[in-house]
Amino acid sequence: MDSGKRKRVFSGIQPSGGLSLANYAGALRNFKALQYECDCVFCVVDLHAITVRQEPDVLQRNTYEALAIMLACGLDPERNIMFMQSHVPAHAEMAWILNCYTYCGELGRMTQFKEKSDRHSENVNVGLFDYPVLMAGDILLYKTDIVPVGADQKQHLELSRDLAIRFNNIYGDTLIVPEPYIPEVGARIMSLQEPEKKMSKSDENENAYILLVDPPDVIRRKIKRAVTDSDNRVVYLDEKPGVQNLMSIYSISTGMKIPDIEKEFETKGYGIFKDRVAEAVVELLGPIQDEFAHLVADRKYLESVMKAGAEKAECIAQKTLAKVYEKIGLLPRPK
Numbered sequence: 001m002d003s004g005k006r007k008r009v010f011s012g013i014q015p016s017g018g019l020s021l022a023n024y025a026g027a028l029r030n031f032k033a034l035q036y037e038c039d040c041v042f043c044v045v046d047l048h049a050i051t052v053r054q055e056p057d058v059l060q061r062n063t064y065e066a067l068a069i070m071l072a073c074g075l076d077p078e079r080n081i082m083f084m085q086s087h088v089p090a091h092a093e094m095a096w097i098l099n100c101y102t103y104c105g106e107l108g109r110m111t112q113f114k115e116k117s118d119r120h121s122e123n124v125n126v127g128l129f130d131y132p133v134l135m136a137g138d139i140l141l142y143k144t145d146i147v148p149v150g151a152d153q154k155q156h157l158e159l160s161r162d163l164a165i166r167f168n169n170i171y172g173d174t175l176i177v178p179e180p181y182i183p184e185v186g187a188r189i190m191s192l193q194e195p196e197k198k199m200s201k202s203d204e205n206e207n208a209y210i211l212l213v214d215p216p217d218v219i220r221r222k223i224k225r226a227v228t229d230s231d232n233r234v235v236y237l238d239e240k241p242g243v244q245n246l247m248s249i250y251s252i253s254t255g256m257k258i259p260d261i262e263k264e265f266e267t268k269g270y271g272i273f274k275d276r277v278a279e280a281v282v283e284l285l286g287p288i289q290d291e292f293a294h295l296v297a298d299r300k301y302l303e304s305v306m307k308a309g310a311e312k313a314e315c316i317a318q319k320t321l322a323k324v325y326e327k328i329g330l331l332p333r334p335k
């Protein structure tokens with residue numbers, strides 16, 4: 001039976017190797033909470049990953065690891081649909097359909113496309129350009145109500161909405177128009193080295209980010225070296241972006257609210273503050289790392305999860321795709 005009024009949530013995770021604390025804060029942490037209230041679909045978006053060149057064996061490893069890290073962060077494969085994008089052909093098919101309703105100008109305006117084509121100027125391929133359409137397909141196939149995303153994906157989500165509305169205007173109500181869900185705290189965990197910039201594991205300075213798999217001593221070292229200011233007061237102010245960022249990280253790791261954090265460190269300086277932030281992160285990530293190590297070693301289990309996930313996903317995706325084909329006027333394949 002279907003589950004009544006529960007909202008459908010869809011999110012995609014790139015198998016790009018080594019997720020960071022920012023991915024945890026902006027995505028995985030929220031997924032964990034959402035799984036109890038919503039019907040969630042979590043997809044490892046391997047077809048998105050190949051828009052930049054990948055070493056085949058590295059991509060394979062990263063794909064297993066992406067699933068393992070989701071599971072290690074507490075996402076339950078019984079509760080959620082968890083699968084690999086390339087295992088459900090409807091994603092590529094839907095992307096093609098939506099391509100025919102997307103304007104080149106819309107895609108040319110995408111900030112991420114512009115950034116990535118600068119970064120990978122030797123390989124500005126059509127897939128990179130088309131990336132947001134594949135993403136729209138992911139979302140629209142599952143009649144998604146809510147898409148939890150980092151602020152950097154907002155523009156892509158806007159396109160998904162525009163495409164759904166455009167399709168519905170032409171063919172009548174067919175696709176659900178998805179809403180973004182952007183959490184306030186932790187939506188933007190910033191670089192530890194340049195706190196005006198997002199934390200990103202593609203940063204060339206590895207002290208700028210914390211990976212979910214960083215060992216405790218590495219976490220301690222990176223936080224000790226985090227850029228702050230000379231003021232030595234732990235208060236949450238826009239002119240203190242480094243301190244603000246560490247406070248957000250502490251908040252995410254401990255569950256404490258910002259005003260309570262200010263109180264805790266009222267009489268303490270950055271030295272003690274940084275030590276506590278580091279310990280909080282180590283404590284948060286410890287159990288996740290143990291579980292991850294255990295899961296990546298168990299490919300049989302990971303494969304059983306992705307197999308069951310793909311079957312469930314395919315069922316839903318095929319229904320939407322069939323409806324879309326029919327509306328457009330593509331002939332059903334004779335039985």
Ligand code: TRP
Pocket residue numbers: 010011012013014045048134135138139147148149153156
């Ligand atoms: N583009 C997203 C990112 O880089 C990943 C993604 C692909 C996604 N398909 C999606 C996110 C659908 C949400 C919904 O983070």
